[in-house]
Amino acid sequence: MAVLLFSMVCGVYIFSICTTQMAYFRDSNLLKLKQIQKQCPASGIEISETAYLHFPEPKTFSRQECACNAVKFFAIISMQRSGSGWFETLLNSHENVSSNGEIFGARDRRRNLSVIYGIMDKVYNLDWYSSASKNECSAAVGFKWMLNQGLTEYHEGIAEYFKKRGVHAIYLFRRNHLRRMISLIANVYDKDAKLLNGTHKSHVHSPQEAQVLASYKPSINTTRLVPNLKKEEQTTARALEYFKTTRHIVLYCEDVVRNHTKLIDVQDFLKLPHRNLSSHQVKIHSGSLSTQIKNGEDVQRALKGTPYEHFLNSDY
Numbered sequence: 001m002a003v004l005l006f007s008m009v010c011g012v013y014i015f016s017i018c019t020t021q022m023a024y025f026r027d028s029n030l031l032k033l034k035q036i037q038k039q040c041p042a043s044g045i046e047i048s049e050t051a052y053l054h055f056p057e058p059k060t061f062s063r064q065e066c067a068c069n070a071v072k073f074f075a076i077i078s079m080q081r082s083g084s085g086w087f088e089t090l091l092n093s094h095e096n097v098s099s100n101g102e103i104f105g106a107r108d109r110r111r112n113l114s115v116i117y118g119i120m121d122k123v124y125n126l127d128w129y130s131s132a133s134k135n136e137c138s139a140a141v142g143f144k145w146m147l148n149q150g151l152t153e154y155h156e157g158i159a160e161y162f163k164k165r166g167v168h169a170i171y172l173f174r175r176n177h178l179r180r181m182i183s184l185i186a187n188v189y190d191k192d193a194k195l196l197n198g199t200h201k202s203h204v205h206s207p208q209e210a211q212v213l214a215s216y217k218p219s220i221n222t223t224r225l226v227p228n229l230k231k232e233e234q235t236t237a238r239a240l241e242y243f244k245t246t247r248h249i250v251l252y253c254e255d256v257v258r259n260h261t262k263l264i265d266v267q268d269f270l271k272l273p274h275r276n277l278s279s280h281q282v283k284i285h286s287g288s289l290s291t292q293i294k295n296g297e298d299v300q301r302a303l304k305g306t307p308y309e310h311f312l313n314s315d316y
């Protein structure tokens with residue numbers, strides 16, 4: 001009888017502990033919401049959004065009258081020569097957006113995951129200083145991250161961080177991989193040739209400059225062209241897997257050029273007030289592709305009958 005009684009008491013005790021713990025986990029989002037509302041009353045936030053809203057307290061300045069404006073975190077995930085520079089200038093033309101460029105371009109900033117985490121903490125705490133740093137009223141802060149800047153290497157740890165801190169991933173890719181390839185080759189060539197009066201430029205701001213840079217017509221080695229295009233397609237597909245469980249949006253440069261409602265989509269994604277975004281950058285390579293390469297006919301022959309044939313004829 002005594003043993004039976006003892007086991008019953010134990011059972012009830014364990015059960016009660018379990019239920020309180022479960023309730024704790026369920027309520028932790030609610031708790032955070034209450035905390036936010038205590039600091040910043042009447043903010044009208046939904047529970048499902050709390051993981052994505054932040055109220056950073058920067059070490060380097062005070063957010064003053066905007067201390068109660070929520071800040072969203074984002075990262076633009078892209079590849080070189082995919083229009084991400086242009087896209088970033090568009091975003092930065094919004095008074096409430098601060099996108100800090102390719103902060104992981106420098107090798108020593110991506111030595112290991114803890115270094116990467118430390119830098120992201122600094123950026124998202126609004127303490128990163130760059131020409132794009134905005135004032136205390138930033139409502140979205142982020143940076144640009146190329147796949148080959150440690151992102152592919154550490155993607156698991158980075159996805160964990162994104163999920164934990166509610167970072168919005170903005171994928172920006174290019175549909176036409178052949179155009180990206182030409183742009184890459186031309187940009188590498190200009191690093192040495194420095195066509196614009198002896199300075200190397202990756203982005204230009206006038207049609208005259210664009211014309212000078214586009215005057216170089218690369219020739220494309222067609223022996224490995226199709227496998228290379230295929231590889232590129234696979235790289236993009238793999239990257240789309242990395243953050244598929246975090247909040248994300250997928251954009252293609254060509255669509256943003258053609259359809260300006262895509263920029264509204266981005267602002268909605270980050271829950272920003274709508275603005276007309278603008279950029280002073282000018283596209284370097286425009287017009288038909290076959291006029292931009294030296295051996296257009298060879299390329300046409302190599303791509304004939306492959307899924308990439310349309311790359312030669314599309315407008316962007």
Ligand SMILES: *[C@@H]1O[C@H](CO)[C@@H](O)[C@H](O)[C@H]1NC(C)=O
Pocket residue numbers: 111112113114115
């Ligand atoms: C990461 O790199 C930094 C700087 O080199 C070093 O101090 C730190 O111990 C490294 N952390 C890990 C986990 O390797």
Ligand SMILES: *[C@@H]1O[C@H](CO)[C@@H](O)[C@H](O)[C@H]1NC(C)=O
Pocket residue numbers: 066069070095096137138139273
């Ligand atoms: C955007 O910035 C303006 C002025 O800089 C500020 O008044 C406004 O509250 C900000 N909006 C958000 C959503 O933070």
Ligand SMILES: *[C@@H]1O[C@H](CO)[C@@H](O)[C@H](O)[C@H]1NC(C)=O
Pocket residue numbers: 196197
């Ligand atoms: C390059 O030089 C030409 C004349 O030599 C000049 O007209 C042009 O403004 C210069 N461009 C830049 C970007 O300095």
Ligand SMILES: *[C@@H]1O[C@H](CO)[C@@H](O)[C@H](O)[C@H]1NC(C)=O
Pocket residue numbers: 221222223224
């Ligand atoms: C093209 O690439 C192949 C191997 O990738 C190389 O063997 C060949 O020499 C290259 N052709 C030219 C013209 O550079």
Ligand SMILES: *[C@@H]1O[C@H](CO)[C@@H](O)[C@H](O)[C@H]1NC(C)=O
Pocket residue numbers: 259260261262265
């Ligand atoms: C432009 O984009 C919006 C939203 O992304 C879409 O609904 C619309 O159909 C697009 N328009 C065209 C012409 O593609």
Ligand SMILES: *[C@@H]1O[C@H](CO)[C@@H](O)[C@H](O)[C@H]1NC(C)=O
Pocket residue numbers: 274275276
């Ligand atoms: C953007 O520009 C269009 C036309 O120039 C104008 O009708 C619209 O009100 C502007 N929107 C914003 C949010 O400023």
